[in-house]
Amino acid sequence: MAKKESTFLTMTLSLLVITLVAGLSLGFINDITKGPKAKAKLERKVKALKQVLPEFDNDVVNEVKLIQLENVKDSTEIYFATLNNAEAGTAIVGSSEKGFSGLIKIMVGFNPDGTIKNISVLEQKETPGLGTKMKDDKFIKQYRGKNPSSFNLKATKDGGEIDALTGATITTRAFSEATQQAYDVFINEKN
Numbered sequence: 001m002a003k004k005e006s007t008f009l010t011m012t013l014s015l016l017v018i019t020l021v022a023g024l025s026l027g028f029i030n031d032i033t034k035g036p037k038a039k040a041k042l043e044r045k046v047k048a049l050k051q052v053l054p055e056f057d058n059d060v061v062n063e064v065k066l067i068q069l070e071n072v073k074d075s076t077e078i079y080f081a082t083l084n085n086a087e088a089g090t091a092i093v094g095s096s097e098k099g100f101s102g103l104i105k106i107m108v109g110f111n112p113d114g115t116i117k118n119i120s121v122l123e124q125k126e127t128p129g130l131g132t133k134m135k136d137d138k139f140i141k142q143y144r145g146k147n148p149s150s151f152n153l154k155a156t157k158d159g160g161e162i163d164a165l166t167g168a169t170i171t172t173r174a175f176s177e178a179t180q181q182a183y184d185v186f187i188n189e190k191n
Contacts, residue, residue, distance in 0.1 A: 045107075048120035049079060052109025053089045056081035060091070067185070073097075076185055087112045090189070093122065094182030096174040101125040104134070104174045108182035114190075115147045119179065131171035139165060148183040 042061070049060055058081065066075040072095060079091040089112060095105040105123040108116060121135045133139055142162050143153070153176040154160025155169060164172040 044122065048107045048122060049081075049091055049109075051120045052091050052107050052118040053079070053081045054083070054109075054111065054117060056083050056088045058082045065189075069181070069185070072181075076181075078185065078189060089117060090186055092182040092185050094178035094180075094185070096177040096181070098170070098177060099124065099126055099174040100131050100168065100170045101127065104171070104178055106175065106178050106182070108179055108186075110183070110186050113147070114149060114183070114186065115145055116143050116179070116183075119143055126168065126171050130165065131168040133165050133168065134171055134175050143179060148180060149187075153180050153183075 046061060053060070060079040060081050063080060065078040065080070067078065069076050074095065076095075077093040081088040081090065089109055091107055091109045093105060093107050095103060097103055102125055103123060104121070104126070107120045107122055109118045109120075111117050119140050124132065124134065126132050126134065146153075152160040153162060155162050155164040155172045155176065157164060157169060158173070160176070162172060162176055
């Protein structure tokens, strides 16, 4: 039996078949995982809402308000929480592209008077062991109970009142910028 000689046409057809099979496989897998990914993202969001808001009895997830801010790629999400039809708090998703490794997205919960109840980190790609410490309670507690109208959210290096994460000043600046952005949206929604 003679060995077939490799030609440009057979190589092209082989690559075409391999590419077609790989593309169809990836598309199929993406379709299968789309639902579970969306469900996991919703569960993270609900968990964050429970962390940052006072007790509430309305369906905050389905009553979300979306607004578009200048210089922000995604819509900003605003969640209004009520308890017995009275205002309980507001959660706002703030973001900054100025993290050391890019996007930092947080959810900031405000009490009706504008003080920060809590903050939850939704997305980040910061350096493990340095920037990722923004999720630690030790860092976040600096913001709790503070009203950004009378508390300077900048790092102490920049004349503010926040102790920067050691070795992660850029991350601290981006986190504070996202928190300030959420507060600015909160104030605009109050007026």
